[in-house]
Amino acid sequence: MSAAEKVLVAGAGPVGLTAALVLAxxxxxxxxxxAGAELAGESRASTFHPPTLEMLADLGVVEGLLARGLVADSFQFRDRRSGTVATLDLSLLAGDTPYPYRLQCEQNKLTPLLLDRLGRLPGTEVRFGAAVAGVEQTSRGVHAVLADGGRVRGAWLVGADGAHSAVRRSVGAEFHGMTYPERFLVASLDEDPRAVLPDLAPIAYVLDPDEWMVLLRTPDHWRVLLPTPDGTCDRGELARLPGRLRGLSARAGGPALAHASLYRVHQRVAGTFRSGRVLLCGDAAHVNNPLGGMGMNSGIHDAVLMGGALADVLTGEATDEELSDRAEERRACALRYVGAETHANWERLRAREPARRAALVAELRATAADPVAARRSLLRSSMIESLRGAGGTR
Known part of the structure; x- marks a missing residue:
């Protein structure tokens, strides 16, 4: 294939590097x-679902990721006051996937594996310190316009440059949706909460009408996610955090913290995932709340499925119309599945009316007790269902 058919990828995160590897x-x-001088070092997303692990296995990086991660074979729902409500066993998916578990591993442990694999293939180049500020298109190709004024020509461009995507803005794609009323506070603990909660699963969603919580075990820390009121001082919220987490530690002052930060959370989907010779993937195309760990996973699915469709076009194995269809399939998945599921998770955790909470607890317990119902629920929460019959691998 000639250099004239080169594809540009904006962004060297897990989504951009996956797209590049699929194409290469x-x-x-x-x-x-x-844009950065090197790969991003922030941990950010930390959950890999079964179909994502299948895709990464095909790309030759899953073994390295498994060696760096932690297998979570179950997750649970808890009540802040009464403890465990229901535990779901991911081994029920053994007939559906070779990876019947979630892998807990920060995304910054995946990107070096992808970069190393990409660097072994001919015709590949990764340029750091090259922030894409915009895109110019013609009928025959694209130019990535860099922040320093430079220009890079390609036949196509994949925009994987994050939620504030310059590529998305440049092609004029709208980004409709909502911003959640509270900020999310994420903290990493320097101690194990199982010292006071011995029945705690590696992933736990804590139901509470006033202050829900998510607990995730990663290879290096336990991570805690909490809602935080809008309009308050960040410094004050961080100062009162140890008190809010006192129930997770035997220490009088609350658990030791390795890191904590506050951020706003949005639920948005681009008006199109394809504009001419530009494709949008990952956070550049859609953002959602982190409840359920679907953001990075769905972005990797975008990269594999849309990257594969683009490769089919370039090798003459598919039509331009089929590429558009694949882009629309991924947009539909973001709207009808990922966004809907993560928003439902948020509503479930914060349910306030006693009758609604009682019904929810009864439903969760009944689901966990019935292997057929549990498997059906797990197919959805593990993202396997999102790929079936929608241009996926099944």
Whole structure:
């Protein structure tokens, strides 16, 4: 394949590097343009669902990721006052996937594996310190316009440059949705909450009408996610955090913290995932709340499925119309599945009316007690269902 058919990828996060690797493995020349001086070191997303692990296995990086991660074979719902409500066993998916579990591993442990694999393939280039500020298109190709005034030419461009995507803004794609009324506070603990909660699963969703919580075990820390009122001082919220987490530690002052930060959370989907010769993937195309760990996973699914469709077009195995269809399938998945599921998770955790809470607890317990119902629920929460019959691998 000629250099004239080179694909540019904006962003060297897990989504951009996955898209680049998918293309390069098909013989497509690829140049990745990354704004940072090196790969991002923040941990950010930390859950990998079964179909994502299947895709990463096909790309040759799953073994390295498994060696760095922690297998979570179950997750649970808890009540802040009464303890465990229901535990769901992911081994019920053993007939559906070779990876019947969630892998807990920070995304910054995946990107070096992807970069290493990409660097072994011919026709690939990764340029750091190359922030894409905009895109110019013609009928025959695209130019990535860099923040320093430079220009890079390609036949196509994949925008994987995050929630504040310059690529998305440049092509004029709308980004409709909502912003959640509270901020989310994420903290990493320097101690194990199982010292006071011995029945705690590796992933726990804590139901509470006033202050829900999510607890996630990662290889290096336990991570805690809490809602935080809007309009309050960040410094004050961080100062009162140890008191809010006192129930997770035997220490009088609350658990030791390795890190904590506050951020706003949005639920938005781009008006189109394809604009001419530009494709949008991951957070550049859709953002959602982190409850359920679907953001990075769905972005990787975008990269594999849309990247594969673009490679099919470039190798003459598919039509331009089929590429558009795949982009629309991924947009529909973001709207009808990922966004809907993560928003439902938020509503479930914060349910306030006693009757609604009682019904929810009864439903969760009944689901966990029935293997058929539990498997059906797990197919959805593990994202397997989102790929079936929607241009996925099943």
């Amino acid at each position: 493995r098909r013989g497509v020349p690829v140049t990745v343009l990354e």
